[in-house]
Amino acid sequence: MMLAAALAPLGSTMIAVALPAIGHDVGASDAELTQWLVSSYMIAAIALQSPGGTLGDRIGHRSAMLLGLLLVGVAGVVGYSIVDLHALALARVLMAAGGAAIIPACMAMVRTRIDPKRRARWFGYFGAGMGLAAAIGPLVGGELTQAFGWRSLFAAVLPVVLISLVTLPFFGRDTRPANAPPPARFDLVGSVLLGVGLAAVIIALRMGERGLWLAAGGGVMLALFPFWERRAASPVVDFRLFRSPAFAAGGLIIALQNLAMYALLFQTPIFFKQVRHVESREMGHTLLAMTLAMMIASILGGRLSEKLGARLQVALGSVLALGGLWWFRDFVSIQTPTDILPGLVLMGTGLGLSSAPSQAAAMAAARPESAGMAAGALSTMRYIGGVIGIALLGAQIADAKDIGAHQSTVFVYAASLCIALLMAALLPRAADTRTKSN
Numbered sequence: 110m111m112l113a114a115a116l117a118p119l120g121s122t123m124i125a126v127a128l129p130a131i132g133h134d135v136g137a138s139d140a141e142l143t144q145w146l147v148s149s150y151m152i153a154a155i156a157l158q159s160p161g162g163t164l165g166d167r168i169g170h171r172s173a174m175l176l177g178l179l180l181v182g183v184a185g186v187v188g189y190s191i192v193d194l195h196a197l198a199l200a201r202v203l204m205a206a207g208g209a210a211i212i213p214a215c216m217a218m219v220r221t222r223i224d225p226k227r228r229a230r231w232f233g234y235f236g237a238g239m240g241l242a243a244a245i246g247p248l249v250g251g252e253l254t255q256a257f258g259w260r261s262l263f264a265a266v267l268p269v270v271l272i273s274l275v276t277l278p279f280f281g282r283d284t285r286p287a288n289a290p291p292p293a294r295f296d297l298v299g300s301v302l303l304g305v306g307l308a309a310v311i312i313a314l315r316m317g318e319r320g321l322w323l324a325a326g327g328g329v330m331l332a333l334f335p336f337w338e339r340r341a342a343s344p345v346v347d348f349r350l351f352r353s354p355a356f357a358a359g360g361l362i363i364a365l366q367n368l369a370m371y372a373l374l375f376q377t378p379i380f381f382k383q384v385r386h387v388e389s390r391e392m393g394h395t396l397l398a399m400t401l402a403m404m405i406a407s408i409l410g411g412r413l414s415e416k417l418g419a420r421l422q423v424a425l426g427s428v429l430a431l432g433g434l435w436w437f438r439d440f441v442s443i444q445t446p447t448d449i450l451p452g453l454v455l456m457g458t459g460l461g462l463s464s465a466p467s468q469a470a471a472m473a474a475a476r477p478e479s480a481g482m483a484a485g486a487l488s489t490m491r492y493i494g495g496v497i498g499i500a501l502l503g504a505q506i507a508d509a510k511d512i513g514a515h516q517s518t519v520f521v522y523a524a525s526l527c528i529a530l531l532m533a534a535l536l537p538r539a540a541d542t543r544t545k546s547n
Contacts, residue, residue, distance in 0.1 A: 113174060113273040114215045114235065115242035116181050116266060117208030121150060122246030124201075127259040134259070135194045145198040152311050153205035155492040156304035161206075162213030162485020163345050167295060170214040170221070170481055175277060177210030182270040188263030200263060209488075216484035220472040226415060228473065233411020233465035237404040244400045299337050299345040306330030307493075314500045346486050350475060355419075358535035359471025360487050362423060364494030365529040366430065366460050369522040372498035373456070374399075376506065376518060381446060383509040395446035399457035406461025411469075418539025419466035427530035429459030434523055440516045463529070470536045498525075 124131075128142045137145070165173035180203050188200035219231045253261045309327025313320030338344040351357045374396060381387035406426075414422045436443075436452025443449055468487065475483035501521055506514045 111215075111234065111238040112269060112276075113178060113211050115238055116178075116269055116273075117154070117205075117212055118239050118243035119246050119249070119269075120181075120201075120204045120208065120266065121154070122243050123250035123253075123262055123265075124150075126247050126251040127254045127262055130254055130259045131197070134192055135197070137194050141194065145194055146201050148312070148315065149198050150201045150205045152308045153202045154209055155311065155489065155496070156307045157206055157209035158213060158488040158492065159303055159345050159482070159485040160300040161209035161211075162217065162481040162483070162488070163296070163300075163343070164210065165214045165217055165481030165484075166479060167343070169282075170217045171277060171282070173210045173214040173481065174218075175274070177207040177214065178270050178273050178277075180204070180207030180210065181266055185263045185266040185270065189260050192260075204266070209485075212488055213481050213484035216468070216472060216487070217480035220475065220480040220484070221477045225473060229414040229419070229465045229469040230411035232468045232472075233407045233409070236407040236461070236464045236468070240400055240404045240407065244397065244404075294343060296338070296341045296343055296345045299334065299341050302330045302334040302337060303345055306334060307489075311496055314496070314503075345482070347479060347482060350479070350483060350486065353474035354535040355537055356471045356474035356483065358532040359419075359467040359474075360490045362427075362463060362467045362529045362532050362536075363471075363487060364490040364497075365525040365532075366427075366463060367491050367494035368498035368501075369430070369525045370456075370460055370498075371495035372502040372518065373522060375499055376502055376515065377446075377449065377453075379506065379509050380440065380443075380515050384440075384512060384515070385444060387446060392446050395450055395453065398450060399453035402454045402457030403461035403464075406458040407464055410462040411465040413462070414466035414469070416539060419470040419536040420533055420538050422466045423463045423533040423536055424530055426459040426461070426463030427526055427533060429462065430456045431459070431523060431526045431530070433457075433459060434519055434526070437519050437522075440512050466536070473537075 124146060128139070128146070131137070131146070132139065132142050161173065161177070164176075168176075184200040184203035184207065187203065188197055191197070191200075215235065216232075219228060219235065223231050249265070250262055253265055306327045306329075309323050309330065313324035313327060316323065334346075335348055338346055338348060351360075377396065378392045381392050410422065410426070417425075433452040433454075433456030436449045436455075471487055472480065472483055498521075502518060505518050505521070508514055
């Protein structure tokens with residue numbers, strides 16, 4: 110399961126280092142490569158998370174994982190076999206679609222097949238595995254590209270798919286609760302409203318003023334989405350889920366913390382390159398420390414929350430993440446990446462401690478037959494948090510050499526983490542988790 114889930118973050122980051130080689134072979138510019146191979150993947154991944162999760166509730170989560178693996182496998186074959194920009198874009202979209210089926214299915218299987226007392230630790234393992242895959246993606250991509258050429262990046266997913274397919278039968282057959290009603294027709298209209306609406310807004314954010322009409326159109330579709338979902342017999346997102354304080358709080362915490370994390374991860378290399386003229390390699394090593402701290406804290410935090418409970422641990426994690434921002438209080442005094450290293454490690458630790466209990470608490474609030482829908486909604490919120498963070502960053506640091514603009518972003522990060530801290534009060538306590546049975 111972990112291996113299958115790792116395909117999505119690995120595919121997302123692995124291709125970055127190979128873009129120059131791909132551009133040379135297919136005759137595409139950097140802008141075209143970014144649009145067709147990077148943006149297309151991100152947009153498809155975000156837009157398809159909720160439909161992918163709901164599909165798992167209909168056909169079974171193991172079946173959804175099988176479908177996702179097959180899509181990734183087809184993507185690998187297409188990307189390896191056809192040296193054409195549009196074919197590669199198709200391969201990337203298929204890979205993102207596969208990931209959108211796999212990730213919610215994995216989260217739903219943790220919800221439905223793991224003892225409630227042990228779910229947090231498994232969500233910790235899940236988060237650590239995803240983080241590791243994203244972190245090593247550029248390294249693996251660089252080594253494969255140098256040794257075998259960029260086409261090997263697409264071929265590399267095939268052994269992972271094969272191993273995952275071989276192990277899939279060990280997860281047992283899909284079953285539906287005895288009292289669960291038969292599934293209604295798939296909500297195609299809702300999927301289109303959500304998917305196209307999100308895609309339009311994300312594309313518009315990248316276009317600036319030229320994308321105002323596109324943003325307006327996407328906004329209208331997203332505004333219509335909840336009204337349609339209330340009428341749908343089998344909605345893509347059942348908004349009654351958000352009536353649960355634990356689900357609403359858990360989703361918001363994930364979104365808000367990702368807003369701060371992704372924006373900061375993008376901002377620090379820009380600041381050091383444009384203002385301090387530091388090489389990207391040195392900055393990459395510093396950011397790796399934050400990623401490692403998140404991974405370790407995620408693994409340990411999953412177990413720790415079994416004793417502390419989601420409420421206390423997420424509050425503790427949010428406080429630690431806020432403490433990490435102390436090292437960003439004065440950008441004028443920041444001269445080298447080592448000046449912010451303690452802050453990045455502390456922030457990574459805080460976010461890692463918060464992630465697993467937030468997910469476990471939110472998923473526990475969903476009924477077993479709606480676990481895929483809940484997982485898809487949480488994944489969508491996570492992505493949306495990151496997109497909003499990057500959009501706000503772009504608006505605040507229009508002049509990347511303006512230290513004052515960089516300083517202003519810290520207030521946004523602090524506000525996000527403060528709201529996440531307040532939301533922790535709505536999560537269950539340790540005693541609540543121990544007494545609740547699912």
